[in-house]
Amino acid sequence: EAGVAQSPRYKIIEKRQSVAFWCNPISGHATLYWYQQILGQGPKLLIQFQNNGVVDDSQLPKDRFSAERLKGVDSTLKIQPAKLEDSAVYLCASSASGGGTQYFGPGTRLLVL
C-alpha cells in the first residue's frame, strides 16, 4: 500500500513570495490533515478535512494560508505572502476516519529568506 505522498520535498523562497504544497493521502482515507512543524516543536494542526469538507481550521492563519481538497482526494496548501516565521516542515497526514491513527507523509521543508 502506497503511503502519503507530498511534493515538493524542499522549497526555498523569499519573504512575500507565494508557495504551494501538494499532498496525496493513502488511498481510501477520508480524513486529511496539514500540520506545521517548527524546529524543536511537535507538529501543530493547521487544517483537517473530512472528504472535501473542512472539519477544523481554527489554527490556520487565514490571512495568508489557504487549503483545499476539491475532489476529496489530494490537497494543496498555499501560503501567500510568506513570512520568515513560516519556515518550517509542512506535514500531511491521513486517516481512514476521523480520530483514527494518522499516517504521515515525508513533509515539505520550507525556508523563507
Next chain:
Amino acid sequence: DQQVKQNSPSLSVQEGRISILNCDYTNSMFDYFLWYKKYPAEGPTFLISISSIKDKNEDGRFTVFLNKSAKHLSLHIVPSQPGDSAVYFCAASEEGNTPLVFGKGTRLSVIA
C-alpha cells in the same frame, strides 16, 4: 498552554538496555494516545497506541503504559537497539473526530 508535555528533550541509553520515554498530559478529555518515531528528513512514523480503557499495550519490543489518574504515559523499548535512535513524539486526542495534539518530542540516542 501545552496540553501534551515531554519534559526530557533528550535521552541516551546503551544498546541492550531499556529506554523509557515519558509523557504527561493535562486535558482529561484525551482518551487515545499514540507514539510516533521520527528520523531526520522523514515524516513521523506511527509506532504504538493505547486507548483510555487500557493501561498497557505491547507490540514486540515496544510497550506503552497509561496511568490515567496521574495523566501520564510512558513508552518502554526493550532491548534498545541503535536503529531506535530517533525523535519520539507523544500525541493525544479526544474521542471522535478530533486532531492529534503533540508533545515537543524526546531525542533518543542508543549507544552501541
